[in-house]
Amino acid sequence: MNRIIHFAVDRPWWALAMVVVVALALAFPILNLRQETDFREFLSDNDEIIKLMDEAEKRYGRTMGILVMVRNVDGIYNPATLAKIEEMTERIEPLVGVKAVTSPLNAQVITGTESTIKVRSASPGGAAPTTTEELEAFRARVEGSRMLEGNVVSSDGRAASISVELELDADEYAITPEIVEIVRSLEGDGDEIYIYGDAYFDTLMTEEMETDLNVLFPLALLLMVVVLFISFVTVRGVLVPIAVVVLSVIVAMGIMSLVGFPMTMVSFIAPVLLLAIGIADGIHVLNRYNEETAKGTPKREAILKTMEDMKGPVVMTSLTTAVGFLSLLSSFFLPQKQFGVVTAIGVLAAMVFSLVLIPAVMSLLKPPRVRDLSKGLRPLTRVLLGFERLVIRFRRVVLIVALGVLAFMVAGIPMLDVETSNEEFLGKDHPAIRILTFVDEHFSGGMQIQIEIETYRAYGLEEPEILHKMMDLEAFLRSQGVVKTISLTDVVREMNQRFHADDPTYYAIPDDAGTVGNLMWLFTGDTGDMANSNSSAGTIVGLYPMDSSGDVSRLARAVQGYLDEQFTGDVEARMIGATVLMDRLFTRMTQSQLLGLGTTLVAVTALVSLLMGSVIAGLIAAIPLLLTVAFSMGIMAYTGQPLDVMTLMVSAIAVGIGVDYSIHFISRFRREYRAHRDATRSLQATIRSTGRGITYNALTVALGFFILVFASFKGIRMFGLQIALTMIVSALSAISIIPAILTEWTPRFLESVPWARRTNGNQDEEPQVDTHKEAS
Amino acid sequence: MNRIGRMAGLIVALTAALSIAGIAQDTLTADEILTRVEMQGQQESGSFATIMKTDTEHPDGITTSVTSAVFIRSELDVATHMLLYILEPARDHGLTVLIWAVEGEDSRIWLFLPAIGDAKELDAEGQDESFAGTTFSYGDFGGGDLADDFTAELLREETVTVGEEEREAYVLAVTARPDADVDQPTGTLWIDKEEFLILRGEYFNESGNLESTFAATMLGTFEDDLVADAFVQEEVLTGKRSTTTFSSRLRLDDLPDEVFDPAGLPTFDPADWGL
Known part of the structure; x- marks a missing residue:
């Protein structure tokens, strides 16, 4: 890695050229990124449920077509509404790909006499009745038919359905817009018209995904610009980290397209998340560089010193975050798997760009003018130092309170509902849900x-x-x-x-x-x-229903x-069919998410233990994560908010991102403790540097996720809120529980050097984790 | 609605064809060829009987089979009466379908269910229901309106192999007339040059996709005329495929009205009429 960094510093134009080539190569495939909202495509072809459905479809055929439903609060048995139904039928029937259109008017009514079995349209010739007598006769025929009443006309007579049967080779996505156009031209005068069909729903979802992405990504970008400007107050301080995250988004999306992953209801938020998560590495590296140049260190030396110090934390935190996302591979639900993989790729890309692009750019630019960091304290540092004084003074209280909160939140978890219905994800005011509700209310249920x-x-x-x-x-x-x-x-x-x-x-x-x-x-x-x-x-x-x-x-x-x-x-x-499919999906989704959460906790703890060379260090780092997970689930349980397809992922992702704060804190504390053998002094030094970095980092990520509250889908909104909340809890835990433990027990690992290696007689070299100090 | 497949239809295959020998064939236009095909479907007066067996391979992998004794009385330009008496499967033995196709009128269909004991007229607006789950409908038994519903264009002439026999055929592209009520608006037909029998057909839906096919698989002669002893109809989009074979073709003395009387269906016995 040192070679790469040296290459970037010594040959910055080459490094930049290589970054640009990679970015361009991966930018073009993004144009071919397809969107997928078909639920069925979210399961593997070899999945037991899909095999069951395929088998059933082979035996009994695919029956779903498009339903057009009309509601009139005064009842559909009136000439005007029925005339519209006739017109819709006549205009939809000739569309290419439409096999048959069955409406209340042309639906077949079977009657029997002593000598005849008659099969007739409910209204002669399928034409709308024009006289009162015709209307009453039509109504009597419909209401007298078990096959029609409750099926093509609702039992209360206020809604009617028009069933559009498609040719087997018909393109439902091409026909649906034509039907929508016909329907829209006939709405009004008391008639509400709804369309129910896979393609219609898919189109709705796709449009909303595009709109959300077009709004949320620029919004997140703007937010990051503001945060970066507040942090660095320089153009380079804004542009360089932004370039890192935008490039990482390009890489993630480009690879997503190349490997054939579609944009789904889950993965469409990945670019926004990558902005929030990937920006941290850039902030940390630039902060460290400013700190170094403030000391008057020559540019090249400052860059190399910065990268020497930062490669450890950047790699370690990126790896743990990637592990958190990769834990979604334990899900059987393809969109979650793909989302996990794509985001992990983006996180790792941000890591690489932070280690290559930033030193290259720094080496091309003049060193920034920054003030002497040793003079004075900034307000945030003062607050954090005050907070830490309280933590040290009442450390046992802090630990008891943390245990109490943990117990309280864990006690609530059994009350937690898992609710993976469409309504939970989309929200009850979503157009698709309003249609499903309409079907529930008028036609036996969707x-x-x-x-x-x-x-x-x-x-x-x-x-x-x-x-x-x-x-x-x-x-x-x-x-x-x-x-x-x-x-x-x-x-x-x-x-x-x-x-x-x-x-x-x-x-x-x-x-x-x-x-x-x-x-x-x-x-x-x-x-x-x-x-x-x-x-x-x-x-x-x-x-x-x-x-x-x-x-x-x-x-x-x-x-x-x-x-x-x-x-x-x-x-x-x-x-x-649908019920067993959804039941198995719900059950397996919950099981796989819990398994994923457990795997992530173990993997992250093991990774931290390995990187820090201490199991105790790994376990201490995991404590804030446990509290975060319990807090996240407990809050949902006590507020009556069920876990859904998105919030089921929160805990595993929160563990992956949240562990960064523990790692930063423990590593810095350990270094200070080894230097001073004084827990209080080590804590103050840690807070002045790392504590501030953690706070900025958590706020940035939380704000980035908070942007998702502007999404169209309720599930995405709740996901954003939950992650934002867990980031705050995770950071707070890291700067309160960990110092309380470390100052109370000062475990032995603090005195040791992880994976010490002898280089030029230096026995004290370690992968150092975070060196944030006051920087302007 | 009519289907082009109808003229591939059963009447032609079931009965002797009107002899058209002697017509100067060299000068025929495509539409005239189509008219000749339709004439092929118009039987001479007389009564016929045959055993018709249809094996249908369904999309769900199941094969079903239905065997009927078929009786036809044809009065040229007046009416065709047809009676199908189900022999197999055993559970449907004795179930009878009676069809009256009177010139200028809608076809009438009666259904006799032995378990119910009465014959009921099936008074449906359309006759598109599948006959015993096969690829053809009740309407297919009613004869065709090929020349009325379609215009034709002669594409080429080519040799068609049916079984072990090679036949010279006209290849026509047919297109539905604007006012025609048809399911399949276009198609390609391979028509025997000598006997004007449809040897092969491909029928396309409104989207322009191949929807169904017809192919004679065995040819024979009946009273010196070329007939299809077996043919295959396939619904390409669904994968449903029916293979129909005919045996025991008989010309009978004129069948009396009582055979085609709905009231007589409960006592009808095919053995009384040679099958």
Whole structure:
């Protein structure tokens, strides 16, 4: 590393040229960075859940198309609203890629007489009724059809849905904007129109991600400029660290594009985070350089001395921060993994640029004019020294209070809910959530539970005893909050009634399989996901509103219990589809995050122990982290804020970033203690230098993350707030608990030199960690 | 809606074709070829019977099979009556579909379910439902309006191999007329130059993507006319594929009205009529 630093100092133009070449090479791929918001793409193709879904899709086909829903508070049974529905249907039908459009007007109503089975549109010709008589007849037909009422028209008559079925090869992303245009032209006059579809949601999310990034990144950049200007009051003091972080963002994003990682709901905040995290290295190096030049040290010597002192802390803190982000690799959720990798790359890039770019630029510029640091104290240092005097005086109280806070926060953790629903991430006012709420309120619910019944024999599903068993299961589902179920049992009963002249007493499962088979003849091979091609297997679909991910898991567990108990013979039943997918996602996400947190704590402690050559040092460094994690989770528990897909990552990231403060503090204290053998004096020296650096560092990172409160997504906002809070707690812990421990017990490792090596007779050389002193 | 596949249709394959020998073929335009194909689908008066077996490979990997005894009475330019009596699978044995295709009127379909005991007329706005889960619909049994719905362009002539037989064919690009109500607006047809039988077809959807294909896989003769003894229809986008074979083609004495009487369906027995 020394060679690289010397190269940068002695051949600055070459070093700059190499940095520019790397940056340019990685900047171009960023243009090809794609965005991904499809939930399904977030799991590996080999994931058990994806395999299950693929298998189900292969057996039963993909049924999801686009839904256009209309609401009129006075009811949709009025000529104007129905005319709009007719117009929408007529304008959507000819769009390329649209296979069929089913509205309340053209939906098929099956009726039976003694001699005929009639299949007719609910409104003749699919045209909107114009007279009162036509309107009433239409309403009667819809409300009299079990298949339509509650499906194409809500039970309260205030909402209608238009289902757009797409060709198998249709491009949903091309069709959706055309439908949006049609819909927007017909809104108003009391009619609210909503669109429900994967592509529509994806488009909404993508647009918001782009908007957020366009706003948050410049905002974070501006904030960093302000912080840097306050710190250094020089143009170079602003531009050099900014160049380091911008370059690290370019590297991270460029590599992200090259390895094929898409921009996701999680990773789109990475550039903003890298600004906040990566700026610290530049601040530390420049601070140290200013400190050195203030002593009047010649430029080259000052740069080399600075880099000699700073390479240790920069490398060590960057490594621990990278470890924190890399712990997200333990997640099974691809966006979190990718976010962890990309941010870790950015952090390491910032490290490299800090060690190469800054010395190169410094060697090209004249040394800055800085005042003598030995004269006077700045207000922040005075506050910190006062704080430390209190810590030393009441160190046992500090430790007891810390233990008390830790116990209090840990006690709250069991109350913590894990809530990974869309609503929790997006916020209840998000347009996508308003659409889902609309579906929940008017159309049985936007969540699906799908249960596959497998008989392993042709036409097994048409056996009356199996059909009765399915009906029992459907009744159980309804008892568990499922609003509506759809299965072969509905079709069989419906057809039985229709083939018996609409006699309602025949709305029942016939007693023999032959009759069921006959009734199902018209639907042979055409029952969608209700049955496969030879009716050996099929599904029951239940619709319900999703209040929370906890409810989804509870339903999944209850249904699994029922299936285990009731389907023990030669007929098997298993859950497939959205509910089981989400339940497993929620469970595994929580498990993998907790595992990741544990791994990070152990890895960071081990890394610190290794770098400091002392297990005790590693354990002491970990204490503020434990308090930070407990504080973060405890605060959420006591304020009723659940852990979600973003905040689940907070603890692991906070450990990775927060440990920097412990490392800085312990290392400096250790050096001072070895020099003076006086804990109080060592602490004062540490506070005057490192304490100030920690405070600036924590404030910078906290402010950088705080910018995320301006994001569109609630999950991102909460994530930003949580990290900002944990940075403050982590820094406070580092400058209160660690000094209390070190001054109370003065552990033996303080006297030793980590990984001492003999170089030119100097036995006291160590990887020094932070040397912040008062700098202007 | 009509499908181009319809004219690949079943009527042609089921029955003897009108002889068109003697027509000067060298001077035919593409549209005239199309008209000849449609004439091929118009049967001479008479009654026929055959056994039709369709094996369908579904996208979910399951193969189903349905075998029917088919009876047709054709009165040229007046009406075609068709009765399909299901022989296999056993659970559907005796289930009967009756179709009346009267010139100038919408087709009428009755369904007799043995377990229910009554024949019911299926009065649907469209007849697009799949016939027993195969790739063809009830509407496909009703004959075609090829020349009315499509215009044609002669692309080339080429040799088509069907089974072990090589046949010279016109290759036509067909395009739906503006007012035609069709699912597949464009297609390519390979038409036998001598007998005007469709040997192959490719049908494209509105997005311009290949949606389905038809291919005769075995040719035979019936009363000296070329007929397809077997053909394959495939829905390319779904992967569904039906292979249909015909056996026991018979020309019968004129079948009486009682065979095609909905009220007579409960007592109909194909064995009484030669199958």
